[in-house]
Amino acid sequence: MTDEMPEHLEADKSRLLDSIDSRHEGLDIEQVNYFLGSYGLKPRESVIFYDEDIDQLKEVLPEDRSFQTFLDDARGRRCGAYFPRYQTSLLRRPREYEATNGPVVTEGFLVHELSHSTSELASYKITDLGDEIGISVPRCGQNVSGEGKSWGNFFEEGFAEMMRAEYVKTFQGEAERVKLLTRLGKPSESTLDASIPSSYRDLTYYIPLKYAYITPDNNNVQISVTTMAGMGLELICKKEPRLWNALISARKEMSGLREVPKIINGLKSGLYTDLRALGYSREDFSDGYKKIVDSLFDGKLSLNDQGDINI
Numbered sequence: 001m002t003d004e005m006p007e008h009l010e011a012d013k014s015r016l017l018d019s020i021d022s023r024h025e026g027l028d029i030e031q032v033n034y035f036l037g038s039y040g041l042k043p044r045e046s047v048i049f050y051d052e053d054i055d056q057l058k059e060v061l062p063e064d065r066s067f068q069t070f071l072d073d074a075r076g077r078r079c080g081a082y083f084p085r086y087q088t089s090l091l092r093r094p095r096e097y098e099a100t101n102g103p104v105v106t107e108g109f110l111v112h113e114l115s116h117s118t119s120e121l122a123s124y125k126i127t128d129l130g131d132e133i134g135i136s137v138p139r140c141g142q143n144v145s146g147e148g149k150s151w152g153n154f155f156e157e158g159f160a161e162m163m164r165a166e167y168v169k170t171f172q173g174e175a176e177r178v179k180l181l182t183r184l185g186k187p188s189e190s191t192l193d194a195s196i197p198s199s200y201r202d203l204t205y206y207i208p209l210k211y212a213y214i215t216p217d218n219n220n221v222q223i224s225v226t227t228m229a230g231m232g233l234e235l236i237c238k239k240e241p242r243l244w245n246a247l248i249s250a251r252k253e254m255s256g257l258r259e260v261p262k263i264i265n266g267l268k269s270g271l272y273t274d275l276r277a278l279g280y281s282r283e284d285f286s287d288g289y290k291k292i293v294d295s296l297f298d299g300k301l302s303l304n305d306q307g308d309i310n311i
């Protein structure tokens with residue numbers, strides 16, 4: 001294991017960063033970095049691209065299959081990813097979502113990806129495979145992967161989503177905030193902590209509006225695949241506020257990484273282990289959310305008059 005990025009990956013990273021001019025126009029990137037920095041977090045580099053940049057980006061790393069697949073999937077879709085190998089986030093800039101939500105929606109998606117990049121405990125594992133050398137990055141924040149499996153998605157995605165929601169709540173423009181609230185029939189003086197009931201499978205969820213955005217056709221309110229992990233982790237933090245500090249400290253200190261399971265298992269024995277085993281899908285994150293509500297909130301959360309979560 002080494003903390004240093006291998007030289008040839010450094011070269012790949014430089015080519016990636018130089019390949020296109022990151023599409024920053026109209027975005028407040030300084031504010032995004034300031035926001036993460038205010039928690040003592042150090043975001044790494046990113047490339048923000050439009051659909052028309054995809055072909056050019058694909059030429060940079062033709063051998064990297066996961067990079068190629070990401071770019072193929074990104075075309076025309078709301079999409080972002082952090083690549084620990086290159087310590088770089090990639091984000092497709094969704095013009096269509098900005099039209100209805102303002103630039104804060106893109107800045108929020110960037111905060112999510114950059115939050116993954118704040119893991120300072122990421123080391124390179126070098127494996128001699130005979131003909132070639134295999135290089136992997138087993139840990140990214142709360143997420144650990146190896147031999148085709150991965151653990152801790154719920155915590156890593158939940159952390160990034162909580163940061164995104166907090167950013168949106170703090171920096172959402174007044175006009176966009178009123179538009180979202182009006183669209184949902186909420187009083188315009190409500191904050192983005194107000195929530196709306198929503199259902200998925202046979203469960204009802206209360207989604208704080210800081211996690212929500214309006215779809216491009218302006219008719220629907222949407223959340224991300226990972227949002228339920230964010231909502232679930234936020235609920236545990238409400239139950240035990242020490243968890244938030246441990247999650248922040250876990251980005252750079254081993255002691256923080258050890259503290260997270262202690263705190264969660266301290267609330268309910270085995271809860272950390274159950275959540276850690278969950279995979280990366282809306283079903284998994286929904287299962288995790290339900291487990292938290294069942295084990296820490298007697299199976300229910302109620303809404304008060306303002307539509308805020310009342311626990």
Ligand SMILES: [Zn+2]
Pocket residue numbers: 112113116157160226
């Ligand atoms: Zn993520």
